[in-house]
Amino acid sequence: GESVGLHLPTLSVQEGDNSIINCAYSNSASDYFIWYKQESGKGPQFIIDIRSNMDKRQGQRVTVLLNKTVKHLSLQIAATQPGDSAVYFCAENMGGGFKTIFGAGTRLFVKA
């Protein structure tokens, strides 16, 4: 299940299960949202994005859901694999699209 650790919220799942990572964003004027994955010792990498005129977008094994009413994003990973272990960040675009602001992140552990 999901728990709040000393620093990052942590989610631990069994290999093969589905993962759901949640994110609350701050600015109701933000119109573009992105999920990034950061593996240990590396910079963040793009996973999937969604515009505010959509409420769902699917990629390969990943789905992003957007609920503008409560300013909430979620990232769903199907059939989670050990290689999915990483820190996941949601990010929002504001300020005319120039600035990308990141959320605090969630650490995903995948148990084999």
Add this chain to the structure above:
Amino acid sequence: NAGVTQTPKFRVLKTGQSMTLLCAQDMNHEYMYWYRQDPGMGLRLIHYSVGEGTTAKGEVPDGYNVSRLKKQNFLLGLESAAPSQTSVYFCASRRDTGVSGANVLTFGAGSRLTVL
């Protein structure tokens, strides 16, 4: 195609020393960014640039200066380093895709700075 390259990768400074982090991108991206990441936390935007010769402040700009003299390079300077600036610094860049395009950042591998 190297993408985004940051130098140096590691640096140890004493309080009060100055240094410059260099970010270079070979993708002809218009926008470039400097973030810092503290242990167990997200990335906070320090400064950014929307084009050669232009810079703007982000969330945590104090104690840092930046310059974008060439389109491919974005320099982050610390004039008088403080222990609170111990962090991992990430540079990122992206294309100008307009208001409806995909604003996806490409990140460098990070520069770990320790200020004693």
